């Protein structure tokens with residue numbers, strides 16, 4: 024859990040009740056905090072701030088219980104093309120390199136090493152996976168092709184039933200021991216801690232002290248362009264604790280005048296953009312994911328081959344990084360009319376971003392007329408019905424662990440988030456990746472379904488490049504390239520292409 028340190032009282036300059044600063048980040052999930060870290064460490068910006076609606080960091084999709092805790096490298100995700108896998112791998116490795124900057128104890132809380140594999144069951148899937156291994160393994164040297172006996176050695180519960188090899192044809196692509204899992208909530212806390220340490224220890228332009236404000240329990244109510252800057256109105260979030268001064272007045276000002284604003288508020292980024300008249304070409308289809316627990320059945324991550332007719336990721340099983348001795352299976356894919364899981368009031372916000380029209384209905388029709396998708400949507404609805412859900416989910420989970428028993432399976436109450444999948448209304452298609460809505464020079468809204476956690480540092484590098492270009496601040500490009508991309512000289516791809524280009528290829532990874 025993130026500890027929120029006491030921060031100095033802000034200096035109120037012009038105009039009254041508004042604090043002027045360089046960059047404001049909206050949203051304290053893993054994406055907003057990754058940008059905070061990069062701005063603090065690699066630029067000399069004098070004053071940066073982050074505003075978060077809840078009184079703790081990473082309470083929504085980045086919360087440890089709400090996502091699958093996977094670093095998606097493209098090696099076991101069969102819905103990625105080779106090109107996409109290579110782009111995602113580059114971004115995913117940034118997390119591993121970042122973790123190397125941390126003290127061992129903190130690193131061990133953020134990133135976890137386990138074996139991982141993608142499992143093919145039956146003749147058709149096995150043929151597909153063998154062919155994929157031929158194409159991918161030259162680019163992923165750690166990949167191994169595992170036959171049934173080797174799968175049994177790596178993951179006995181996957182290949183054996185009552186001590187005997189299961190009868191179906193099996194093959195897997197495995198990676199023996201690598202960084203596979205992340206606690207995105209801990210990662211977000213570490214980004215903020217690292218940012219605070221570096222801001223305290225370094226000097227801004229002209230040698231002055233640098234400042235980082237963290238306004239927790241504070242909601243952004245409105246963003247209004249004001250000359251070259253943006254006035255961001257703030258309000259205490261009802262029911263959440265805000266930092267207060269000695270006289271009881273809130274530490275957060277009523278407004279911030281920022282030279283640059285990056286909104287990393289998940290599905291709410293779209294809502295805020297549309298309230299300002301931007302991003303009108305998008306609608307949102309929230310896809311909730313639930314999970315199930317079993318006792319300790321798996322040693323590492325076991326993904327399954329994706330049905331390419333389905334736009335939703337297939338279920339997998341893996342050890343939960345926080346719940347010792349438990350294996351988590353999922354996520355399911357439930358269409359849910361909420362922008363935030365377990366917050367019923369977000370239904371009204373969903374209605375605002377749905378923007379139902381013929382284009383949106385057309386996309387729904389395209390989805391529903393495919394029998395595989397229709398059946399999958401219906402099955403996922405039933406996965407939420409008490410009594411029935413465990414029985415139905417068991418049938419799917421047995422593809423991974425054939426000997427799983429009903430009594431092993433428990434619905435993970437309170438787990439799971441909502442992936443805000445965007446609908447591109449102009450092209451009448453469901454978008455599987457992330458979207459960045461560049462509203463105005465100096466104002467961007469990022470919407471991050473899966474694998475937004477994996478891409479947090481890569482997306483931050485893209486936003487950082489735009490901030491550096493616009494605000495003209497000092498930027499230690501080589502240090503970033505060395506520390507996060509593993510480039511060791513100025514002759515790197517980053518030096519001649521720029522960070523924005525380096526991450527452009529990663530713009531639309533599959534869910």
Ligand SMILES: Cc1cc2nc3c(=O)[nH]c(=O)nc-3n(C[C@H](O)[C@H](O)[C@H](O)COP(=O)(O)OP(=O)(O)OC[C@H]3O[C@@H](n4cnc5c(N)ncnc54)[C@H](O)[C@@H]3O)c2cc1C
Pocket residue numbers: 049050051052053054055074075076077080081082083084085086089090091092093094095207241242243244287288289290291311312313354439440441442471472473474475476477478
């Ligand atoms: C079921 C599921 C499984 C997933 N599995 C994976 C995975 O294995 N690997 C992976 O890489 N990704 C995964 N993802 C995706 C990943 O969780 C998200 O992409 C990532 O957490 C997004 O981070 P974020 O910071 O953009 O958003 P969030 O973590 O949702 O943070 C947004 C923040 O903005 C704040 N906010 C919203 N509105 C306001 C406002 N008005 N004012 C102030 N603050 C505001 C919210 O309170 C919140 O803290 C999964 C997602 C789901 C739902």
